[in-house]
Structure formats: structure tokens, C-alpha cells
Amino acid sequence: MSNGSSSGTRTDFISVPVELASRSYVVEIGANLLDQTGSRLRQLGLEGRVALITDENVDRHYGPQVTTSLARAGYESSCYPIPAGEASKALATVEQVCDSMARDGFDRSAIVLALGGGVVGDLAGFVAGVYYRGLKLVQLPTTVMAQVDSAVGGKTAVNLPAGKNLVGVFHQPTFVLADTVTLQTLGRREWNEGFAEVIKYGVIRSPELLVKLAQDPLPDLAGVVRECVQIKAGIVAADEHETSGLRALLNFGHTLGHAIEAVAGYGSFFHGEAIALGMRAAAYLSQRHTGLSPEEVAQLDALLRRFSLPRTLASGFKPEALLRHAFADKKFVSGRIRFVLTPRFGEAFVSEQVTSNDLLDAVSYLQAT
Numbered sequence: 001m002s003n004g005s006s007s008g009t010r011t012d013f014i015s016v017p018v019e020l021a022s023r024s025y026v027v028e029i030g031a032n033l034l035d036q037t038g039s040r041l042r043q044l045g046l047e048g049r050v051a052l053i054t055d056e057n058v059d060r061h062y063g064p065q066v067t068t069s070l071a072r073a074g075y076e077s078s079c080y081p082i083p084a085g086e087a088s089k090a091l092a093t094v095e096q097v098c099d100s101m102a103r104d105g106f107d108r109s110a111i112v113l114a115l116g117g118g119v120v121g122d123l124a125g126f127v128a129g130v131y132y133r134g135l136k137l138v139q140l141p142t143t144v145m146a147q148v149d150s151a152v153g154g155k156t157a158v159n160l161p162a163g164k165n166l167v168g169v170f171h172q173p174t175f176v177l178a179d180t181v182t183l184q185t186l187g188r189r190e191w192n193e194g195f196a197e198v199i200k201y202g203v204i205r206s207p208e209l210l211v212k213l214a215q216d217p218l219p220d221l222a223g224v225v226r227e228c229v230q231i232k233a234g235i236v237a238a239d240e241h242e243t244s245g246l247r248a249l250l251n252f253g254h255t256l257g258h259a260i261e262a263v264a265g266y267g268s269f270f271h272g273e274a275i276a277l278g279m280r281a282a283a284y285l286s287q288r289h290t291g292l293s294p295e296e297v298a299q300l301d302a303l304l305r306r307f308s309l310p311r312t313l314a315s316g317f318k319p320e321a322l323l324r325h326a327f328a329d330k331k332f333v334s335g336r337i338r339f340v341l342t343p344r345f346g347e348a349f350v351s352e353q354v355t356s357n358d359l360l361d362a363v364s365y366l367q368a369t
């Protein structure tokens, strides 16, 4: 990590490297960076026409600012706004965006810019991964969720009715620019849901982060984003394609979380809200299997409350339906569930001890308390 300094028109920013040999890149984090999108792309030597993929909300807030910055730096761009929300993370949207880009004459020299939250980042990342067999990708994350997690690490995907993120490719960005000022226009619910992933980082790697998160107001937002990105960058650098089991730790709370999202219908829960429930279930099973202390379970509960994240699941959710979805998830390998447990906050591991009955008990726990 290094601190960028004000040179010329650049404002202060923090730069976190993601070390992936020839595919290494930096994540720049700071206030008022979006105006410098075009000049940063020039400094990085990126050439080509720009396909700016965003959603309709984000376009209203930041589309013109980014387009103007690109034009100032001499980039020609076309903007492709998709409807906001998880339902857009679908193959149909990929086809629409790719078809529009083809009609507009984009070829393999194009640069894709993903301006928005995780939905835009995952969708645009997938488009960049497959259009003409792969285009350069720049992530401009505008939600807490996207700045701390989804814009970094190269996982891209869309959903199928059968499950979350089932169609995707690994496609690393060339550059990530996280302007923390954009977070000021998030609605309360959108702001809160992003902190589910921040809590996740604390649980798996940093008890100190959990202590910081309990403070209200939150001190040093850019520092919180930086810490999360540093944790993720370290994990991704060591296990880019989730082969050693290390990267799987980032899935803490995601086994049931993804199932809840799919069963509720994409968009009913925000991703972070479903992950909050999944983490609560994972803490319950961690207490059972690895001796996570009741105090730590209570600490997680308090943090979920502090960010107004859901802690209980309506009784209308059929446990069997959740289990079916959980079994269709990528986290099942050869019929065995790979479930992330934490014996104490700051540590986590992938366990194959968790059974279907455990999952049913965890759902009952969410539905009873």
C-alpha cells in the first residue's frame, strides 16, 4: 500500500496493489477521484473506445461526470445503462449489452468501464470477459459492497434461475478507482447492506476491524475500505482461482446467503442482507462445530443490528427449498459441502463437517430467533 500525493490536479488517494504477476493492478481509494477517470486511463496507457456500463440510478448520479472526464482526456465513449437491481445480473442483459456494443462497432480494442455497484461490476466484468474473447476492464465501484469486495479480485458472473453466479469467468480488471464521495448518495439500506461484507472481513481476518465497526459514526471510511481491499488483495494474490481453499474463506456466510437470495427471488433481499443472515447461521454452526464463543456470536448480532441488517428469516421460507439451492451452489464439490467456519474471530477455515441436518438446524435458528 502506498499513499498517493497531490500532484497536478490529483487529490489524495490510497493505492493498494493486487499482485498477480503480469496481471497485477492497483486499487486507488479516495475522495473526488471520479473526475480524474479519463486522465488516469491515459496515464496508465489505455487506448481504445470506451463502453461505459452502468445502471440507471448510477447513470443519473455519475454518468455525465465520467463521460465528461473521458472526453476531456480524448476518449470516445458510449454509455450502456441497465435497469438497477439484481434481476439485471442475467444472461439476457449480457446479450443486450453485447449486441448494442456490436451494433456500435466496438471491437477487441474496446475498454469496458463498470460504473456502479456489484451488479454492474459483475455483469460488465462478464461482458468484458467474453466479448471478442476478452476486453480490458476498469472498475469504478460506487457502493460500499463494490468498493470493499466485488470490484476487486476478478470474479465476474451472472445468475441463473437455478442459482447465484452460476455462469461467469475470472477476468481481472486493469485498474480499480474507488471514489468514496460516491458513497454519499447511497440510500440508507444500500449503505448498510455493504457493511455485511465488511463484517465478513473482520470475522475471517481482523477482530480489530469489528471493534472499529461498532463505533458510530464510523471513523475513517477510506481506511475501512483500504483494510478490506488489502485483505482481499492478499487472499486473491495467493489463491486467484479459489483452488487452495484460501479464497473460499471470502465465502463466509455465503452458502445459505446465496440460497436465501435465490429462493426469495433475485432483488427481494440485497446481497448484503442475505449474507447477513448467512453469517448469522455460520456463526451458529461455528459455535456448534468449532467452539466459537457465545460472546462472539453476540458481537456479530450486535454488529448486524448496528447496520440494520436482517437477523431473522420469515417462516414462509421452506428449509428444503433453501437446501436444494445450497446444493446447487458452486461451494458443493463432489456432493460435499465446503462450509466456512470460524473458531474465533480473525480466523476461518473450510470445513467438510457440516451436514444437511446442520443446515436445516441453522435455518430453524434463523426462523426462531
Ligand code: NAD
Binding pocket: 055, 056, 057, 058, 061, 084, 085, 086, 089, 116, 117, 118, 119, 120, 122, 142, 143, 144, 145, 146, 149, 150, 151, 152, 153, 154, 155, 156, 165, 182, 183, 184, 185, 186, 187, 190, 193, 194, 197, 270, 271, 272
Ligand atoms: P447493486 O449493484 O444492486 O447496488 C445497490 C443499489 O444501489 C442499486 O439500486 C444501485 O443503482 C444503487 N447505487 C449504486 N451506487 C450508487 C450510488 N453511489 N448512489 C446512489 N445509488 C447507488 O448492489 P451491490 O450490493 O453493490 O452489489 C451486489 C452484487 O455484488 C451481488 O450480485 C453480488 O453477488 C455481487 N458481489 C460480487 C462479488 C465478486 O467478488 N464479484 C463480491 C461481492 C458481491
Ligand code: GLY
Binding pocket: 149, 152, 153, 155, 247, 250, 251
Ligand atoms: N466475494 C468472494 C470472492 O471474491 O472470492
